[in-house]
Amino acid sequence: MKKLLSIFILSFLFSESAFGGTCKTPINAKENFVLAPEPVPYTRKNPTNRIEEVLYNRKTINVFRAWNNNSSKKYGLKWAGNPQPGTRNTFSLAEVYWNYAYPNKWWYNTRYPDIEKFLTKKKWGHDKEYGTTVRVNIKDPEYFSYLQNLIKIRTNYIDGVLLDWWHDRHKDVGGYSKNTVKEFRINLSKQLRNNYGNDFLIIGNVNWDKDSSTHQYINGVFMELYKKPYKNTNGYSCNEIKRMDKLLKYHDQNLQEPRLIAFEPWRISKIPPNDLIKKLELDKYGKINDDKYYKKIGFKNKKKYWKAYYRSSPENIKFAKLFTAMAMVIPENGYILYSDNNPDNHRGDHYHDFYDFYNTDLGKETSIGMEIKEGLGFKMYERGVIVYNYTKNKYKIKFSNQKEVTVNPIEGIFVNF
DSSP: OHHHHHHHHHHHHHHHHHOOOOOOOOTTEEEEEOOOOOOOOOOOEEESSHHHHHHTOOOOOOESSOOOOOOOTEEEEEOOOOOOOOTTTTTEEEEEEOOOTTTTSHHHHHTTTOGGGGEEEEEEOOGGGGOOEEEEOOOOHHHHHHHHHHHHHHHHTTTTEESSOOOOOGGGTTTOHHHHHHHHHHHHHHHHHHHHHSSSSSEEOOOOOHHHHHHHTTTOOOOOOOOOSSOSSOOHHHHOOOOOOOHHHHHHHSTTTHHHHHHEEBBOOOOHHHHHHHHHHHHHSSOOOOHHHHTTTTTTTTTHHHHHHOOOHHHHHHHHHHHHHHHHHHSEEEEEBOOOOGOTTTTTTTOOOOOOGGGGGOOOOOOOOEEETTTTEEEETEEEEEEEEESSSEEEEEEEEEEEEEESSSSEEEOOO
């Protein structure tokens, strides 16, 4: 009996539900024919302020950039610690560390002047790669005023603020109780909204959380979808993808206008086969390098380097398209970043490729996102349609304009009519 019990426990621990094994595409999937519902029309209103202007100039596919000040106009939303102003089609936000601090970082005291009196000696549970991280004393009533003034200074020439770790789960990383954190977050977001009005973006990094205690004040979320265990570099399970769908809908229904949703699933990271590594090296360097070269640039060997930098495997392209389609169809104002896993690269987080299909141009959306059935939905555009399908079935969809498209299981497609 003990032996059988051990086998059962091990089988559970290594199952898809426990460790988030990659959602598999079935072979020879059954094809179903479905009629798409009549799309509900949607027209982006003419802008009367800056936020509406940026939304009016959205592209078909809208990509965001996290913690990076890249000036490229390819990105429709970006934030950084020292941000530059946005453009006519890009929102720019200041990231403000409100609950933890990096006292040993060379830039920290410059961006957070006179914060020393609010720092505790209590370690905050960041990974080693981030360096020393300590808890800020959010119970100090003077800190609330300090933080509001800091946000005013940091955002006086940009569109708003990004607040990291925007949920109540702080106690497990050396933080305060849920009640303490919840009260602080509600008071902060309420005061920011009162101070700046509706033409100011407040975006919180909610991760996988469904907590809406501040949704009446904030108008955006960053869904940084970490994996369990944290160093898992596989894809997401089918159940996790279904959960993403529900969260996208939830935030889109409960946030304040303009309801910006920055959707960041993490990619699949694997060491490429040796023959592929050779091809990648020749394409990039024109020669084959030995491991000594990769050690000079900070990697143990070439396999570790290409595990970190090869992002265009067929399975990654497939999931990047699926998640992009979900981000564009389900919410009104979705943004996508299909990024590295945080543990992939010791140099930093949120590295990614700007895939060619991000440049798809179908014009502006002409309908809201429409759901045919759970896991299958679409949005109409001036010159085509975007469809997502995270089910295990293949579908031939006929639209009211008599156009037909076929979408495979676990797929996102961008079709020009």
